[in-house]
Amino acid sequence: xxxxxxxxxxxxxxxxxxxxxxxxxxxxxKESVIAALASRLAAAGRATDAxxxxxxxxxxxxxxxxxxxxxxxxxxxxxxxxxxASLGFARLSPKVDFGAPxxxxxxxxxxxxxxxAGAEHMKLLSSLARALVRPDFVGSLREAATPADVIALVExxxxxxxxxxxxxPAAEPAPAVEPxxxxxxxxxxxxxxxxxxxxxxxxxxxxxxxxxxxxxTVRVETQGSSGSTPLPASVIAGADAVIFATDVGVKNRxxxxxxxxxxxxxxxxxxEPDVMVAExxxxxxxxxxxxxxxxxxxAAADEPSSGEVGWGTRLRQILLTGVSYMIPFVAAGGLLxxxxxxxxxxxITEPAADIVVNNSxxxxxxxxxxxxxxxxxxxxxxLAFSFLVPALAGFIAFAIADRPGLAPGxxxxxxxxxxxxxxxxxxxxxxxxxxxxxxxGRIPVPVWARGLMPVVIIPLFATLIVGALMFLVLGxxxxxxxxxxxxxxxxxxxxxxxxxxxxxxLMMCFDLGGPVNKAAYAFAxxxxxxxxxxxxxxxxxxxxxxxxxxxxxxxSSTLRxxxxxxxxxxxxxxxxxxGASFISEGAIPFAAADPLRVIPSMMAGGAVTGAIVxxxxxxxxxxxxxxxxxxxxxxxxxxxxxxxxxxxVGALCVTLAKEVHRPAHLRSSDTAAQPAVA
Numbered sequence: 235x236x237x238x239x240x241x242x243x244x245x246x247x248x249x250x251x252x253x254x255x256x257x258x259x260x261x262x263x264k265e266s267v268i269a270a271l272a273s274r275l276a277a278a279g280r281a282t283d284a285x286x287x288x289x290x291x292x293x294x295x296x297x298x299x300x301x302x303x304x305x306x307x308x309x310x311x312x313x314x315x316x317x318x319a320s321l322g323f324a325r326l327s328p329k330v331d332f333g334a335p336x337x338x339x340x341x342x343x344x345x346x347x348x349x350x351a352g353a354e355h356m357k358l359l360s361s362l363a364r365a366l367v368r369p370d371f372v373g374s375l376r377e378a379a380t381p382a383d384v385i386a387l388v389e390x391x392x393x394x395x396x397x398x399x400x401x402x403p404a405a406e407p408a409p410a411v412e413p414x415x416x417x418x419x420x421x422x423x424x425x426x427x428x429x430x431x432x433x434x435x436x437x438x439x440x441x442x443x444x445x446x447x448x449x450x451t452v453r454v455e456t457q458g459s460s461g462s463t464p465l466p467a468s469v470i471a472g473a474d475a476v477i478f479a480t481d482v483g484v485k486n487r488x489x490x491x492x493x494x495x496x497x498x499x500x501x502x503x504x505x506e507p508d509v510m511v512a513e514x515x516x517x518x519x520x521x522x523x524x525x526x527x528x529x530x531x532x533a534a535a536d537e538p539s540s541g542e543v544g545w546g547t548r549l550r551q552i553l554l555t556g557v558s559y560m561i562p563f564v565a566a567g568g569l570l571x572x573x574x575x576x577x578x579x580x581x582i583t584e585p586a587a588d589i590v591v592n593n594s595x596x597x598x599x600x601x602x603x604x605x606x607x608x609x610x611x612x613x614x615x616x617l618a619f620s621f622l623v624p625a626l627a628g629f630i631a632f633a634i635a636d637r638p639g640l641a642p643g644x645x646x647x648x649x650x651x652x653x654x655x656x657x658x659x660x661x662x663x664x665x666x667x668x669x670x671x672x673x674x675g676r677i678p679v680p681v682w683a684r685g686l687m688p689v690v691i692i693p694l695f696a697t698l699i700v701g702a703l704m705f706l707v708l709g710x711x712x713x714x715x716x717x718x719x720x721x722x723x724x725x726x727x728x729x730x731x732x733x734x735x736x737x738x739x740l741m742m743c744f745d746l747g748g749p750v751n752k753a754a755y756a757f758a759x760x761x762x763x764x765x766x767x768x769x770x771x772x773x774x775x776x777x778x779x780x781x782x783x784x785x786x787x788x789x790s791s792t793l794r795x796x797x798x799x800x801x802x803x804x805x806x807x808x809x810x811x812x813g814a815s816f817i818s819e820g821a822i823p824f825a826a827a828d829p830l831r832v833i834p835s836m837m838a839g840g841a842v843t844g845a846i847v848x849x850x851x852x853x854x855x856x857x858x859x860x861x862x863x864x865x866x867x868x869x870x871x872x873x874x875x876x877x878x879x880x881x882x883v884g885a886l887c888v889t890l891a892k893e894v895h896r897p898a899h900l901r902s903s904d905t906a907a908q909p910a911v912a
Contacts, residue, residue: 249323253274253278255323257326258327259326261330263331265288267324269284272288272322275320280317282317284315284799285801285823286805288823289822290315298500304369304372305334308342309345310343312347319346321343321345322343322344323341323388345363364438366436367443367504371387421445421450421474422454422475422477422493423476423478424456424457424476424477426484433500434500437507440507441477441507444511450511453473467489470489470490475494475514476493478495479498479500479502480500491526492525492526493526494517498510551633552630553630555629558629560626561755563622566618569615569857569859571612572856574615575608576608577604577607577608582605585599585609589606624645625644626647627660628644628646629643630664631646631664634671638671638687638689641693642671642693643663643664643668645700645701646704650712654717657757659708659709663700671692675692731849732849735847736844739842739844739880740837742754742782742844743782746836757772757776758777758857759857770868777816777860778873778880779847780840781816781843782840782877782880784810784817785809785881786883786884787836788820790892791803791809805820808820814861831888835888838883839882841880843876847876850875852867852876861877
């Protein structure tokens with residue numbers, strides 16, 4: 235097949251016989267099906283790492299299910315492991331549940347695109363996704379007798395290659411703006427999903443078709459990976475209402491300010507397009523209906539209960555946004571402090587500020603150059619570390635109210651530090667600041683004042699609200715909670731310390747960089763204080779336990795390579811360095827492919843490590859760096875013993891679990907690649 239992405243030199247077809255399985259049993263769950271299709275892509279040279287591709291697809295699957303009504307599933311992802319845009323297809327027997335509301339799926343397309351895929355590749359994949367809302371195309375897939383029939387059907391819905399004498403346009407032309415009769419009803423819509431390959435375009439076509447059935451003109455702006463042509467301002471101005479069917483933020487949301495709005499997750503537009511169009515038309519006639527607020531791009535508050543993102547999920551996303559922006563301050567500041575200790579010794583904490591202000595390279599303090607450099611590094615790290623709570627609060631507020639929430643959020647964090655409320659105060663203050671900014675942004679103002687809202691009015695009044703609450707009401711209670719927690723940790727001894735180590739170890743290995751892992755890490759770094767031995771022990775337990783999963787998987791795949799696929803054995807080699815560097819995510823490819831065996835095994839190893847670290851009083855004054863910050867570890871020998879013990883326990887557990895029953899993703903591929911193991 236010619237390179238239909240460019241119409242130029244022939245290239246690999248987007249699908250071929252080797253990527254198709256008809257009436258196949260690929261396993262009892264979606265993880266097995268995705269792993270089997272990913273293995274086909276890897277075997278065909280279209281992906282460099284089947285496990286990494288599987289992990290990327292399952293990560294997208296975790297955000298929202300890809301099952302669609304009618305027995306269809308479209309797992310999809312963009313990943314570095316994908317060498318060329320490709321489709322894997324399976325017609326399953328028996329069917330497998332992919333989370334569709336009407337039951338399991340028998341038609342599964344794995345849509346894989348390279349991380350840096352160009353717009354043309356994205357158009358190919360989105361064209362297929364759009365075809366899947368057509369009953370005739372789906373019916374033909376079910377009747378296809380051979381892989382060649384499937385290929386012909388897929389080629390039939392993809393864009394045709396440009397002729398030799400035709401220059402292909404660089405982008406889709408802007409939609410023509412036709413005069414709209416006065417009586418014609420018009421809805422504008424925006425569709426977007428996290429990956430921007432499939433759901434974005436399927437939702438758009440479903441809404442358009444629903445509009446035709448209802449006698450309503452629906453114009454859709456798809457904010458996807460194949461590019462976006464913004465709706466003309468005249469079309470937006472003439473629309474009766476707007477539909478936001480998105481799982482991510484709407485770009486340039488302020489263009490729709492004042493329009494009656496119906497908002498939900500993108501899958502609702504695929505599953506219930508007629509209902510959404512009807513809701514939008516009712517909103518257009520209802521003077522009290524919610525409208526798009528130009529002052530805020532946070533869509534969550536506008537979403538009805540039928541949307542896919544509930545407040546529990548939304549709150550988790552908000553808190554994780556704050557933590558993710560906080561971590562760079564922690565890592566940079568903590569490592570600089572540790573380097574300061576390496577050069578200037580632990581006694582550098584007291585004179586550091588005085589040395590930095592009153593000495594220089596030409597006027598060195600007592601102790602010479604190393605003491606001076608140690609003081610500079612320590613002070614620089616301390617300043618960076620001081621942004622920990624303000625950054626946490628600021629970006630929690632940012633996740634709620636976008637840029638207008640930043641100033642009140644950072645201020646709330648600074649107040650939390652000032653009153654001694656610490657990390658807990660930052661969490662609470664950030665939430666209050668964000669929702670205060672969101673509320674102020676909804677207050678009706680004259681047209682002339684709208685431009686002042688995001689840069690003056692919202693930050694000013696939201697800061698006043700959160701500042702007053704923190705100083706007058708919440709500051710002292712939150713400070714008391716923080717002080718009580720610190721005193722409790724300092725008072726732990728004996729079995730209590732060991733139990734805390736076990737809990738932290740379990741949390742660090744539960745989801746390998748997910749919310750639980752981040753919560754344990756944030757707990758450790760928020761209390762990190764070189765003058766507080768208990769906090770240093772907690773930091774040591776958290777980092778050592780977080781190193782266990784990749785090291786354990788590396789050890790297991792080295793000692794028993796026969797129970798792992800070729801891709802997993804390669805991942806195991808890389809996991810040695812990732813584990814040594816305290817990058818827990820190095821175990822994710824293994825956990826994604828076989829979670830029921832890998833995750834409990836890693837938790838067992840992490841619990842052992844955490845318990846030993848706490849029991850032996852091992853400390854750590856750097857929040858990141860793994861074994862490479864050995865100079866910041868107190869009782870290094872016991873740290874290494876704890877790490878080795880947890881690694882061995884985790885490796886033994888996962889090896890035994892895999893020996894008892896072979897993982898599903900190995901049943902479908904790589905069987906011939908397994909070496910004989912005595």
